[in-house]
Amino acid sequence: MTNNVASENRNVAIVGPYLSGKTALLESLLFATGTITRKGTAKEGNRIGDSVAEARDRNMSVEINAAYTEYGGINFTFLDCPGSVEFAQETYNALMGAGLAIVVCEPEPLRILTLSPLFKFLDDWEIPHIVFINKMDRAFSDEEGCTLNFLELLNALKTVSSRPIVPQEYPIAKGSELIGFIDLVTEQAYNYHPGAASDPVPMPEELKDLEHAARQEMLEQLSNFDDHLLEELLEEIEPPTEEIVKDLKMELGADLIVPVFFGAAELEYGVRSLLDALVREAPEPSLTAERRGLKGTSDIPIAQVLKTFYTPQGGKLSLVRVWQGELTEGIVLNGIRAAGMYRLLGQQTQGVQVAKTGEIVALARMEGIKTGDTLTAQPDRLKAPLPKAQVLPPVLAFAIAPENRKDEVKLSAALTKMIEEDPSLTWEQNTDTHQVILWGQGEIHLKVTLDRLRRKYNLPIVTSPPQIPYKETIRSNTNSHGRYKHQSGGHGQFGDVYLDITPLPRGEGFNFSETIVGGAVPKQYIPGVEMGVREYLQQGPLGFPVVDVSVTLTNGSYHSVDSSEQAFKQAARLAMQTGMAKCNPTLLEPIVTVEVCAPNDFTSQLFQLITTRRGQILGYEPVADWKGWDQVSAYLPQAEMQDLIVELRSLTMGVGYFNWKFDHLQEVPEQLAQRVLATVADDSNGGGNSKSKN
Numbered sequence: 001m002t003n004n005v006a007s008e009n010r011n012v013a014i015v016g017p018y019l020s021g022k023t024a025l026l027e028s029l030l031f032a033t034g035t036i037t038r039k040g041t042a043k044e045g046n047r048i049g050d051s052v053a054e055a056r057d058r059n060m061s062v063e064i065n066a067a068y069t070e071y072g073g074i075n076f077t078f079l080d081c082p083g084s085v086e087f088a089q090e091t092y093n094a095l096m097g098a099g100l101a102i103v104v105c106e107p108e109p110l111r112i113l114t115l116s117p118l119f120k121f122l123d124d125w126e127i128p129h130i131v132f133i134n135k136m137d138r139a140f141s142d143e144e145g146c147t148l149n150f151l152e153l154l155n156a157l158k159t160v161s162s163r164p165i166v167p168q169e170y171p172i173a174k175g176s177e178l179i180g181f182i183d184l185v186t187e188q189a190y191n192y193h194p195g196a197a198s199d200p201v202p203m204p205e206e207l208k209d210l211e212h213a214a215r216q217e218m219l220e221q222l223s224n225f226d227d228h229l230l231e232e233l234l235e236e237i238e239p240p241t242e243e244i245v246k247d248l249k250m251e252l253g254a255d256l257i258v259p260v261f262f263g264a265a266e267l268e269y270g271v272r273s274l275l276d277a278l279v280r281e282a283p284e285p286s287l288t289a290e291r292r293g294l295k296g297t298s299d300i301p302i303a304q305v306l307k308t309f310y311t312p313q314g315g316k317l318s319l320v321r322v323w324q325g326e327l328t329e330g331i332v333l334n335g336i337r338a339a340g341m342y343r344l345l346g347q348q349t350q351g352v353q354v355a356k357t358g359e360i361v362a363l364a365r366m367e368g369i370k371t372g373d374t375l376t377a378q379p380d381r382l383k384a385p386l387p388k389a390q391v392l393p394p395v396l397a398f399a400i401a402p403e404n405r406k407d408e409v410k411l412s413a414a415l416t417k418m419i420e421e422d423p424s425l426t427w428e429q430n431t432d433t434h435q436v437i438l439w440g441q442g443e444i445h446l447k448v449t450l451d452r453l454r455r456k457y458n459l460p461i462v463t464s465p466p467q468i469p470y471k472e473t474i475r476s477n478t479n480s481h482g483r484y485k486h487q488s489g490g491h492g493q494f495g496d497v498y499l500d501i502t503p504l505p506r507g508e509g510f511n512f513s514e515t516i517v518g519g520a521v522p523k524q525y526i527p528g529v530e531m532g533v534r535e536y537l538q539q540g541p542l543g544f545p546v547v548d549v550s551v552t553l554t555n556g557s558y559h560s561v562d563s564s565e566q567a568f569k570q571a572a573r574l575a576m577q578t579g580m581a582k583c584n585p586t587l588l589e590p591i592v593t594v595e596v597c598a599p600n601d602f603t604s605q606l607f608q609l610i611t612t613r614r615g616q617i618l619g620y621e622p623v624a625d626w627k628g629w630d631q632v633s634a635y636l637p638q639a640e641m642q643d644l645i646v647e648l649r650s651l652t653m654g655v656g657y658f659n660w661k662f663d664h665l666q667e668v669p670e671q672l673a674q675r676v677l678a679t680v681a682d683d684s685n686g687g688g689n690s691k692s693k694n
């Protein structure tokens with residue numbers, strides 16, 4: 001049995017809304033632990049978490065950054081996750097391996113709603129989490145602001161958390177300045193010092209009552225899960241500090257409470273007390289393992305891939321969390337030998353011989369292994385793979401093509417690698433429009449992908465809006481005659497057919513039949529007729545693939561020498577050409593079903609969003625097990641979906657999302673059809689070309 005020191009490893013994901021200060025917090029944590037001796041800044045883009053060029057270009061995180069450090073006798077791996085909703089997949093993948101999450105938010109009660117999807121994910125997967133309210137240096141606008149703001153903030157947090165919110169600290173402000181905090185466990189007050197540890201100071205007289213009330217609330221929350229503490233509170237016995245700490249640790253580890261800390265990451269306010277709390281209270285890795293069904297009694301190595309990186313040199317690194325047992329250098333997992341094992345500090349790597357339960361390390365060259373995969377040294381003894389985060393449905397698309405046509409094969413190889421890195425990215429070659437469509441989570445997500453194609457794979461890309469895969473059909477029937485007669489040198493070509501062309505109900509596709517009597521068209525030529533019809537239907541009179549049409553070969557004639565399958569194919573095409581134009585051709589557009597979800601304050605705006613886009617509301621209902629959220633179902637023309645996510649996010653503070661799938665084809669309203677046809681004609685004449693280079 002391996003003698004691992006699992007209890008001394010902790011891994012912590014730093015998550016939270018866009019620009020709340022997660023990378024700043026990581027930088028300060030690393031500085032406070034002595035791992036870095038000089039802090040970088042957001043402005044200069046030289047922080048550990050700012051490592052990739054695409055992140056620096058945009059002053060935002062676009063992927064997970066791992067950083068290993070030691071503090072208080074514990075090995076910590078922090079995972080700095082992106083905050084933008086467009087990179088949420090990265091965050092969710094990282095959280096699947098995290099023993100604890102620090103939710104970093106800003107002290108703005110009105111923006112707390114943006115935490116809602118994250119809290120839902122943490123609650124659903126029972127991932128213990130604490131809140132760090134950052135940027136408190138600018139939270140107090142006046143003398144009274146202190147108390148009011150903090151309580152208001154806590155109340156706002158309660159609206160998005162299904163677990164009780166338990167503050168562990170209370171702020172001390174002087175005028176508009178945050179100067180310190182009171183530790184509610186020990187009732188010790190501290191003054192902050194930028195870039196250094198806080199000083200113990202006497203508790204300010206004027207805060208004693210407020211502090212007492214806040215502490216009492218904390219104890220009452222803890223006592224909901226501890227009868228002994230409840231008895232002490234009822235009998236007005238002061239509980240010992242060790243008992244409070246023990247409860248905080250147990251209840252956090254069991255995901256029963258959400259402790260709240262605060263500070264200002266850039267000034268290092270609150271950072272050391274946060275680290276101390278992590279040392280005291282962060283749950284052992286075995287607890288999260290148990291929650292995923294691993295009892296921790298076996299030493300068979302099991303790990304899970306939280307992120308896949310392809311380095312600029314083309315090497316592959318799989319960032320894994322060790323769930324059970326330990327990984328040793330050169331270990332074979334899922335039949336593949338790890339070519340190296342490293343701890344990460346942003347872009348820096350440090351080789352290690354052993355990684356124990358709870359550690360997060362990068363394995364080199366695990367070919368064929370994808371993000372989310374469960375790895376084990378004994379695949380036959382693995383009962384079930386560990387659950388993966390759900391892959392987010394694609395919501396925005398660009399049509400893409402390499403600037404250089406000869407790079408098409410290179411493009412598909414590069415995209416395959418990028419999807420391994422980021423499963424929320426997909427691509428397809430549309431069979432109707434022949435465009436390569438790149439699907440992702442939003443404009444920045446797609447643009448970052450294009451930047452990477454250019455930078456990392458030397459693949460400059462041209463983009464254009466994806467074409468809508470329109471189709472066409474007919475509204476009336478006809479009987480059409482086609483005769484193909486051609487004399488060239490030797491023997492000629494002769495085919496002659498009569499076709500009945502009839503519309504079919506929507507969704508029926510295509511049907512070919514024949515009612516030939518007396519061999520007017522000999523049997524061996526009939527497949528040629530069908531072939532000619534099918535070929536014609538690939539592009540009907542309006543220029544689009546034709547659907548929902550029935551064609552019957554009713555009559556014809558042949559020539560004993562000159563007829564051939566090929567000649568009948570041509571005759572059928574001619575009959576279709578003249579016949580279809582007389583059948584009232586009409587344009588069809590794809591209609592998708594969408595399920596749009598958002599907090600119910602926005603439901604009426606969702607209705608409007610859908611109806612102004614020619615959508616048809618099918619109904620709405622509360623989202624199952626998500627209090628305060630509604631789901632609106634509707635039919636929506638695919639042509640109206642292109643920037644739906646952009647508008648939805650701007651309406652809903654970025655939290656709204658939707659799922660969609662193709663449902664049926666529907667006639668395009670006359671006036672709109674004219675516009676679509678005019679645009680297509682313009683495009684094919686070389687006008688209206690909206691391609692752009694990336």
Ligand SMILES: Nc1nc2c(ncn2[C@@H]2O[C@H](COP(=O)(O)OP(=O)(O)OP(=O)(O)O)[C@@H](O)[C@H]2O)c(=O)[nH]1
Binds near residue numbers: 021081084135138263
């Ligand atoms: N006033 C103040 N500003 C801060 C503090 N911490 C971070 N900031 C600023 O907030 C902005 C965002 O900080 P980041 O650390 O890049 O935020 P982030 O959460 O990592 O960003 P994403 O990962 O892209 O979501 C930067 O301009 C920081 O300078 C703080 O404690 N106080």
